[in-house]
Amino acid sequence: MQMDDRKKLILALIIKDYVETAEPVGSRVIVKKYAVNVSAATVRNEMADLEELGLLEQLHTSSGRIPSEKGFRYYVDYMMEKKSINDEEINVLQNILQTQTYEWLQAVEKISAFLSNLTNYVSFIVLPSFALNEFEHMEIFLLEPGKAVVFLVSDMGLVMHRKIEVGESISSEDLNEIAQMFNKIFHRKQISDIRRSDLQELRDRLKKKRKAIEKALESLDSMLNDSQEEKVMMSGALNMMNEPEFKDVDKLKRILTMLEKDGIIKNAVPTNPDKEAGIMIGSENILEDMKDLALVYAGYRTKNVIGKVGLLGPIRMEYGKAAGAVESIRELIEDIVKKF
Amino acid sequence: MQMDDRKKLILALIIKDYVETAEPVGSRVIVKKYAVNVSAATVRNEMADLEELGLLEQLHTSSGRIPSEKGFRYYVDYMMEKKSINDEEINVLQNILQTQTYEWLQAVEKISAFLSNLTNYVSFIVLPSFALNEFEHMEIFLLEPGKAVVFLVSDMGLVMHRKIEVGESISSEDLNEIAQMFNKIFHRKQISDIRRSDLQELRDRLKKKRKAIEKALESLDSMLNDSQEEKVMMSGALNMMNEPEFKDVDKLKRILTMLEKDGIIKNAVPTNPDKEAGIMIGSENILEDMKDLALVYAGYRTKNVIGKVGLLGPIRMEYGKAAGAVESIRELIEDIVKKF
DNA sequence: TATTAGCACTCGATAAAAGAGAGTGCTAAC
DNA sequence: GTTAGCACTCTCTTTTATCGAGTGCTAATA
Numbered sequence: 136m137q138m139d140d141r142k143k144l145i146l147a148l149i150i151k152d153y154v155e156t157a158e159p160v161g162s163r164v165i166v167k168k169y170a171v172n173v174s175a176a177t178v179r180n181e182m183a184d185l186e187e188l189g190l191l192e193q194l195h196t197s198s199g200r201i202p203s204e205k206g207f208r209y210y211v212d213y214m215m216e217k218k219s220i221n222d223e224e225i226n227v228l229q230n231i232l233q234t235q236t237y238e239w240l241q242a243v244e245k246i247s248a249f250l251s252n253l254t255n256y257v258s259f260i261v262l263p264s265f266a267l268n269e270f271e272h273m274e275i276f277l278l279e280p281g282k283a284v285v286f287l288v289s290d291m292g293l294v295m296h297r298k299i300e301v302g303e304s305i306s307s308e309d310l311n312e313i314a315q316m317f318n319k320i321f322h323r324k325q326i327s328d329i330r331r332s333d334l335q336e337l338r339d340r341l342k343k344k345r346k347a348i349e350k351a352l353e354s355l356d357s358m359l360n361d362s363q364e365e366k367v368m369m370s371g372a373l374n375m376m377n378e379p380e381f382k383d384v385d386k387l388k389r390i391l392t393m394l395e396k397d398g399i400i401k402n403a404v405p406t407n408p409d410k411e412a413g414i415m416i417g418s419e420n421i422l423e424d425m426k427d428l429a430l431v432y433a434g435y436r437t438k439n440v441i442g443k444v445g446l447l448g449p450i451r452m453e454y455g456k457a458a459g460a461v462e463s464i465r466e467l468i469e470d471i472v473k474k475f
Numbered sequence: 476m477q478m479d480d481r482k483k484l485i486l487a488l489i490i491k492d493y494v495e496t497a498e499p500v501g502s503r504v505i506v507k508k509y510a511v512n513v514s515a516a517t518v519r520n521e522m523a524d525l526e527e528l529g530l531l532e533q534l535h536t537s538s539g540r541i542p543s544e545k546g547f548r549y550y551v552d553y554m555m556e557k558k559s560i561n562d563e564e565i566n567v568l569q570n571i572l573q574t575q576t577y578e579w580l581q582a583v584e585k586i587s588a589f590l591s592n593l594t595n596y597v598s599f600i601v602l603p604s605f606a607l608n609e610f611e612h613m614e615i616f617l618l619e620p621g622k623a624v625v626f627l628v629s630d631m632g633l634v635m636h637r638k639i640e641v642g643e644s645i646s647s648e649d650l651n652e653i654a655q656m657f658n659k660i661f662h663r664k665q666i667s668d669i670r671r672s673d674l675q676e677l678r679d680r681l682k683k684k685r686k687a688i689e690k691a692l693e694s695l696d697s698m699l700n701d702s703q704e705e706k707v708m709m710s711g712a713l714n715m716m717n718e719p720e721f722k723d724v725d726k727l728k729r730i731l732t733m734l735e736k737d738g739i740i741k742n743a744v745p746t747n748p749d750k751e752a753g754i755m756i757g758s759e760n761i762l763e764d765m766k767d768l769a770l771v772y773a774g775y776r777t778k779n780v781i782g783k784v785g786l787l788g789p790i791r792m793e794y795g796k797a798a799g800a801v802e803s804i805r806e807l808i809e810d811i812v813k814k815f
Numbered sequence: 816t817a818t819t820a821g822c823a824c825t826c827g828a829t830a831a832a833a834g835a836g837a838g839t840g841c842t843a844a845c
Numbered sequence: 846g847t848t849a850g851c852a853c854t855c856t857c858t859t860t861t862a863t864c865g866a867g868t869g870c871t872a873a874t875a
Contacts (some may be wrong), residue, residue: 159867161866161867161868162867163867173818173819174819174820175819175867176818176819176820176821176869177817177818179867179868180817180818180869183868183869193868195827196824196825196826196867196868196869197825197826197827197865197866197867198825198826198827198866198867198868199866199867199868237637237638237697238638271618272618274616276614278611278612278628284626284628286624294624294636294638296634297577297578298578298634354577373728373731376724376727376728376731377728381724383724384722384723384724384727387716387724387727388716388717391716392713501837502838503837503838513847514847514848514849515838515848515849516840516847516848516849516850517846517847517848519838519839520840520846520847523840533839534856535854536838536839536840536853536854536855537838537839537853537854537856538837538838538855538856539837539838539839
């Protein structure tokens, strides 16, 4: 059996209606609500065909049809139109970013919130691991005798700081010297290339300021470790509460608990995502736990590193809108990155 | 009518059972389950008295009794025993803090998570506004020509940083000079005392490095603004899903949406909380939106500033455990503060 | 040959009725 | 003051009846 135009139309209408109402769609609805120029009986025949093709399913004999995962897949592959975010909305966001953010991380948070508000799905942004970037600069300064702060800056402009305790006898100049030494050795190295052996070498060179150096090394080490992981920003998790498929508290609980779990999203999104939005529908998802959800994602590039941005929602998702929004935001993030 | 010992016992047992089961408690349960040495009929008489006193209520004529808000209040005021966290658990937390935290904020996050895990309620910690503390130190350094980072340190050990753009011609030494100037003027001032007039004065003094100074001032200003607000850490919000009173998604949604709202907790907790746990039950709460919840809170002091810590849960709360936990954590926070 | 009107049938959803059971309040006896 | 006994109340669960949306099939129609 072949898909002809009428079958496509009916599939599209069923998806549209189902996405809107979350209810099975009957033949009458198609004819009346969408003013299709054939009778209900004809539509029923087509629906039976679509079911045979695996694109629709019936919850029970006398219910209307709902799109199957395969049905959504067909729609996404052959019929979907992406709806980009309009300029007005982008301007709103740009405005927020310009007036309210000073840091890259803060900006990411706002963007994520914006994306989830716009779509009413759960949005996420995965930040490329700091570890892939280059060591740009470090600095140590004395707060008071015995206490100092270590700063680490990557070329991406990420700044981290950590307080350390040093010997009471250590002076500002000592710390400066240490910092300069560090900078000389590490400058422009990939942070991930800095091995413990380097650190050991350094440790040997300066005997005198032993404690201070140890502590500085420790703090660097911990910052590196800390930043080795990709960070994930998620927002709008509570939007899931609005979806009728999760109106049962236990189901909702499963979903929200899962989303809260650290690293779940990192693992859910394929590595090396493209600029084009990728879509995973229900059981297509990598993770078993996500078989009741749909995922729309894309990758953004910052220098040589790839970050991810995307949306999570029910299988009954507005894929066109979601994909369009994700792609728009993906582009916007790349622009923002250049600024920071 | 007076409260005698038997009435107290029965009230306590009803509360205990109701907290445990979330079901109305009948006279038989009291007699059988808790091996009280009187007959069910006697208990019924006492229950009728307790109802007359307003400490119990009945959902309908033939249901068991549940404690009223007034009943919980009586219990809390006259009968509750606080259950502190045991040392073993405290050790677990201490361990986490020592091995996994480097920053005050990080520590607060862990503590809050610990508190919510321990009690299965929603925990929060309100950080005293940075603005109340003293300006300790600032530093500026050059990242690359035209770009610099400004650091601000308070005596509480809070460190903030912000990137700024300066003129290409500005050298490291210039920035140092500016920083020293700032430090001289502001050292040990209450951050909230730093007025724009001070900033203006400074601006006038150094004409040459105009742009750099402007930018540094701007960044300081924005950091100060940023930190003027109290920060709130909340964790375990999803614990609400476990409470039978919120098994209805709409109710749950109302609660979670409210909790997510920025500043709600800040406003919910009375100012100047004591070391002793304070308790607000249902409609005793300041905020109308919280009339279905109970709040247990205490204040911790850091130097001259007061922070807040507490728990939110259903009215049917284990008040003894909650109050004990909050007070233990309150103390622990004060200890931790001293370290940082 | 494709389309459609007509109709019996299915099955979930809602409503109404019946029954069970937990718990009470009251009375009278201890 | 306490308690056994008992009628009564009211929710909750189960059962039964009814409704109606939607289907699939058949036969008529264009």
